[in-house]
Amino acid sequence: MRLDSRQKTDDNFQAAAADSPPAAEEKIPQKQLISLINYINFQDGTITVNFKHRRFGNLLPIEARPLPCLAPTLECQWVVQHAINNKLESYEFYNVILPDRLKHIIVHGETLSIRDDGMSLRLPESALISTSRAVRRHQCIDTECELIQNGVAFKGHLVDFNSISFSIEVAAVIPQSFLWINKDIPTTIILRNGGEIIYSGDCAIVRHSLGTKTRRFVLKPLTQQLRRFKSKNVRSRRYSLSPSPHVWFLHPLTNKTIHLVVDELSGSGFSVNELFDSSVLLAGLIIPELALEVTNNVTIMCRAQVIYNFADQISDEKATQKCGIAFLDMDIQGQTKLANMLYQQNDPRAAVCARVDMDDLWRFFFETGFIYPQKYASISNQKQTFKATYEKLYLHHPEIARHFVYLDKGHIRAHISMIHLHENTWLFHHHAADKLAGRKAGMGVLYEIGQYVNDFYNLTSTHLNYVISYFRPDNRFPKKIFGGAKDIINNPKGCSIDPFLFMHYHKCTDHKDDTASIFKRAGAMLENTDSDDLVELGFYYERYWGGLTLTALDLTPESSNGDELNAKYNKAELERSRFVYSLKKGGVLVAVFLLTVTDFGLNLSNLTSCIHVFILDPESISPELFYAALNRLSRHFTTNDVSVLLLGSEFAEMHAIPYEKVYNCWVINLPEAIDQYYLFVNAFILRGQTHEAPRERGSN
Numbered sequence: 001m002r003l004d005s006r007q008k009t010d011d012n013f014q015a016a017a018a019d020s021p022p023a024a025e026e027k028i029p030q031k032q033l034i035s036l037i038n039y040i041n042f043q044d045g046t047i048t049v050n051f052k053h054r055r056f057g058n059l060l061p062i063e064a065r066p067l068p069c070l071a072p073t074l075e076c077q078w079v080v081q082h083a084i085n086n087k088l089e090s091y092e093f094y095n096v097i098l099p100d101r102l103k104h105i106i107v108h109g110e111t112l113s114i115r116d117d118g119m120s121l122r123l124p125e126s127a128l129i130s131t132s133r134a135v136r137r138h139q140c141i142d143t144e145c146e147l148i149q150n151g152v153a154f155k156g157h158l159v160d161f162n163s164i165s166f167s168i169e170v171a172a173v174i175p176q177s178f179l180w181i182n183k184d185i186p187t188t189i190i191l192r193n194g195g196e197i198i199y200s201g202d203c204a205i206v207r208h209s210l211g212t213k214t215r216r217f218v219l220k221p222l223t224q225q226l227r228r229f230k231s232k233n234v235r236s237r238r239y240s241l242s243p244s245p246h247v248w249f250l251h252p253l254t255n256k257t258i259h260l261v262v263d264e265l266s267g268s269g270f271s272v273n274e275l276f277d278s279s280v281l282l283a284g285l286i287i288p289e290l291a292l293e294v295t296n297n298v299t300i301m302c303r304a305q306v307i308y309n310f311a312d313q314i315s316d317e318k319a320t321q322k323c324g325i326a327f328l329d330m331d332i333q334g335q336t337k338l339a340n341m342l343y344q345q346n347d348p349r350a351a352v353c354a355r356v357d358m359d360d361l362w363r364f365f366f367e368t369g370f371i372y373p374q375k376y377a378s379i380s381n382q383k384q385t386f387k388a389t390y391e392k393l394y395l396h397h398p399e400i401a402r403h404f405v406y407l408d409k410g411h412i413r414a415h416i417s418m419i420h421l422h423e424n425t426w427l428f429h430h431h432a433a434d435k436l437a438g439r440k441a442g443m444g445v446l447y448e449i450g451q452y453v454n455d456f457y458n459l460t461s462t463h464l465n466y467v468i469s470y471f472r473p474d475n476r477f478p479k480k481i482f483g484g485a486k487d488i489i490n491n492p493k494g495c496s497i498d499p500f501l502f503m504h505y506h507k508c509t510d511h512k513d514d515t516a517s518i519f520k521r522a523g524a525m526l527e528n529t530d531s532d533d534l535v536e537l538g539f540y541y542e543r544y545w546g547g548l549t550l551t552a553l554d555l556t557p558e559s560s561n562g563d564e565l566n567a568k569y570n571k572a573e574l575e576r577s578r579f580v581y582s583l584k585k586g587g588v589l590v591a592v593f594l595l596t597v598t599d600f601g602l603n604l605s606n607l608t609s610c611i612h613v614f615i616l617d618p619e620s621i622s623p624e625l626f627y628a629a630l631n632r633l634s635r636h637f638t639t640n641d642v643s644v645l646l647l648g649s650e651f652a653e654m655h656a657i658p659y660e661k662v663y664n665c666w667v668i669n670l671p672e673a674i675d676q677y678y679l680f681v682n683a684f685i686l687r688g689q690t691h692e693a694p695r696e697r698g699s700n
Contacts, residue, residue: 026128026129027126027128027129028105028127029125030072030123030125030126033098033105033107033127034069034072034123036105037066037069037074037098038068038069040066040098040099041067041069044065045065046063046065046079047064047066047096047097047099048061048096048097049062049063049064049096049097050062050093050094050095050096051084051093053090053091054090054091054092059094061097062080063078063080063083064076064077064079064119065077069123072122072123073121073122074107074109074120074122075120076119081116081117082116082117085116093111093121095108096109096121100129101136101278103129103130104129104130105127105128105129106127106128106129107121107123107127109123109124136162137161137167138160138162138253138254139159139160140158140159140161140253141253141254142194142255143158143191143192143193143198143253144156144157144191144193145157145158145168145191145192146190146192147168147187147188147189148187148188148189148190149180149181149182149185149186149187149188150180150182152181154171154172154176154181155170155171155173156170156171157169159216161282162279162280162282163274163276163280163282163311163321164311165206165219165221167216167219168189168219169214169217170215171213172212178211178215183208184205186202186203186222187202187219188201188203189201189203189219191253193252193253197286198252198253198285199282199284201221201222201223201226201283201284202221202222202223203219203220203222204222205217205218205219206219206220221283221284223283223284224308224309224310225307225310226284226308228305228307228326230671234675234678236266236268236269236454237267237346238264238265238266239342239345240263240265241262241265244261244262244263245262245270245292245293246259246260246262246292246293247262247270247290247291247292247325248291248293249289250289251280251287252286252287253280253282254280258280260272260273260274265342266342266455267338267339267451267452267455268455268456269304269307269324269325269326269327270292270324270325271322271323271324273321273322273323274320274323275320276311276320279309279321281306281309281323281325282306283307283308283309283323284305284306285306286304286305286328287303287304287306287325288303289302289303290302290303290325294337300330300337300338301330301334302327302328302330302334303327303329303330304325304326306325307324308323308324309321309322309323310323328459328460329459329460331399332399332461332462333399335452335456335461335462336353339352339452339456340354343448343451343452349406349407349413349444350404350405350406350445351404351405352402352448352452353402353403353404354403354407355395356394356403358390358391358394358395360411360412361390361394361412361415362387364411364415364432365432365604367434368432368433368434368435370432370604375604375605378641379601382600382601385599385600389599389600389601389602390601392572392574393417393419393602396572398571399420399572400565400568400572400574401417401418401419401420402417402419402449402452403417403418403430404448404449404452405445406441406444406445408441412434413433413434413436414432414433414434414442415432415433415445416429416431416432416446416448416449417429417430418449418467419602419603419608421608422466422552422553422562422565423463423554423560423564423565424463424464424465425465425466425468425552426463426464426467427467427468427469427470427603427607427608428467429469429470430604433445443685446481446685447681450678453467453678457670457671464670465670465671466551466552466669467668467670468666469482469665470500470605470663470666471663471666472661472663472664473499473662473664478666480684481684482497482666483497483664483666484680484684485668485676485681488677489668489673489676489677489680492546492547493548493672494669494673494676495548495667495669495673495677496546496547496549496666496667497547497664497665497666498648498665498667499648499649499663500612500645500646500647500663501652501657501659501661501662502643502644502659502661503643503644503658503660504641504642504643505611505627505634505641505644506640507631507634507637507640507641508631515628515631519625519628522585522622522624522625523586524583524584524590524625525584526581526582526629526632526633527584528581529581529582529592531557533582534559534592535557537550537589537592537614537616538550538555538556538557540614540616541614545647547667548667548669549647549665549667551667551669552667553594554578555580555592555614561578566578569598574598574602575598576597577596577597577636578594578595578596579597579633579636580592580593580594580595581595581629581633583629585620588617588620590615590616590617590620591613591614591615591617591621591629592614593611593612593614594611594612594613594614595610595633595636595637596608597609597637600639606643607663609637610645611634611642611643611644611645613645613646615646615650615651618650618651618655619654622655626651630642645663645665
């Protein structure tokens with residue numbers, strides 16, 4: 001007689017426990033036994049009915065579903081119809097195994113009937129309790145698996161699991177053979193739920209069944225800790241909060257709700273403790289949707305992954321397992337809620353995206369010299385536009401901006417903000433502090449924004465690969481911070497500073513505009529930039545500058561067109577559009593113009609709505625052609641004065657082009673240099689190297 005592979009004896013499965021004597025003569029009375037049967041029915045669970053071979057004693061396990069039990073009679077139906085068909089001549093009833101967490105209940109009773117669809121059994125007065133294993137195995141549903149070894153993949157499904165091991169069943173599809181699997185070397189396991197990978201890792205084969213078409217494997221992961229992200233020298237600060245936050249999620253392997261209490265929480269993840277004997281957090285497991293409940297009214301949704309699990313005193317009946325869970329992604333609003341809660345643990349006066357009084361904010365900007373007379377003169381005729389823009393940024397919390405303030409008795413004492421300006425680049429700007437608050441407040445917001453970046457730059461939704469900041473070379477405070485960081489990092493692909501000449505271009509309103517004739521005489525054309533132009537621009541920039549500016553400004557062939565970011569601005573009822581043009585003479589690229597058009601006043605020096613100019617061949621462009629190009633491009637802007645940033649001074653010096661000031665464009669590549677930057681800034685703050693309160697005058 002040939003048995004189905006699912007019914008073969010394997011020491012991994014319940015059949016093995018069926019013939020195992022209990023560790024002690026523990027018993028469960030009939031009343032509790034009936035309650036357990038009804039619970040299994042309520043959960044749509046299954047039991048195992050074992051039949052014993054009359055001659056050889058081998059066990060044949062048959063899976064069954066118990067029906068509701070009212071009297072001391074167990075009625076059950078086979079999961080697979082006719083599972084016992086034609087087997088009763090060789091087999092006889094042996095016992096029933098009921099799963100009960102870490103235990104098996106072994107039931108010997110009187111057989112009343114055995115049918116093609118099920119059986120009836122008179123329950124005994126009591127049943128024996130057998131401890132099956134130290135850690136409970138959890139049954140799985142709808143989880144596909146792949147076992148990959150030496151370039152060969154066997155597909156199947158996950159049977160059960162716990163935090164230290166799991167079992168799978170895979171099939172060998174012709175021409176595959178299980179002889180291809182070497183049980184003595186590691187194998188890679190991939191688990192999928194709904195087509196999404198929720199686990200992958202290298203595992204050791206503990207044991208396996210002996211089927212030729214299908215086979216079950218018990219596997220143990222080779223690591224209890226993985227590195228999801230690049231290691232940090234400065235880890236996110238951890239907090240033990242009171243009351244403790246809670247987390248809950250649908251476990252991706254069982255589809256059951258898991259509820260745990262947070263032990264320690266940081267901006268990059270958290271730790272929890274779970275009972276070891278029923279643990280469900282397998283190291284490497286991805287949790288697609290997890291709810292972090294900070295308070296009754298604040299719940300943060302995120303995507304997460306179990307990074308480690310360590311158990312202590314496994315022999316202890318109440319042993320727990322500590323698990324670390326990292327955030328893989330979280331929306332901007334969730335990041336803000338989490339950061340604000342955590343950073344106030346360190347200093348209650350620090351606030352992230354706090355709802356501020358706009359009158360207090362404007363008074364702060366004027367009193368600190370942030371808006372100095374010359375700057376106000378340039379923006380006064382647009383003051384209503386400024387007010388409307390900043391109300392959107394500070395009161396409605398759009399996804400494009402974050403602000404950090406230091407509040408003392410309800411008043412703003414220090415401020416810094418960041419805005420999502422390019423696809424994967426944010427701009428630091430508007431750093432200022434009240435002299436009455438001393439340098440602690442100014443340093444405090446600088447520390448908070450650095451901590452925010454360190455906590456969340458790894459998350460996809462943040463789009464935070466680069467940070468840029470514009471500052472005047474004669475402004476001592478940013479020179480010490482940003483210039484000092486560049487010197488410490490000492491790697492132009494980790495951090496760079498490029499000088500831009502700043503000027504205002506006044507639109508030509510003369511009806512005798514002869515832009516077209518200027519272009520014709522010069523044999524020049526202004527056209528949309530293509531990928532070949534960006535490649536050539538890259539050659540020029542690498543030869544003469546070699547930093548990060550082009551990458552941060554999305555001026556590389558693989559850069560995004562910015563549509564996704566434009567949509568975020570539109571959702572926030574703000575404007576953002578982007579254009580890139582090439583100036584060519586005789587078909588040769590001589591200059592590239594990047595136009596970023598945003599609401600007036602998004603940045604108080606208007607550096608978020610401007611034209612960046614990169615001149616590849618200064619000798620080929622006359623001042624007349626330069627201004628003609630600016631005139632044509634200025635039509636994209638609604639204001640009469642357009643801010644222009646020209647990289648380098650060679651062209652201006654060669655042709656005596658007037659400019660107003662120089663801005664250094666500081667760029668940091670966060671994945672490459674965040675550790676060095678954060679260590680430097682923290683050391684700078686602790687040393688208190690300056691007694692200046694940071695001001696915005698002379699900066700962006």
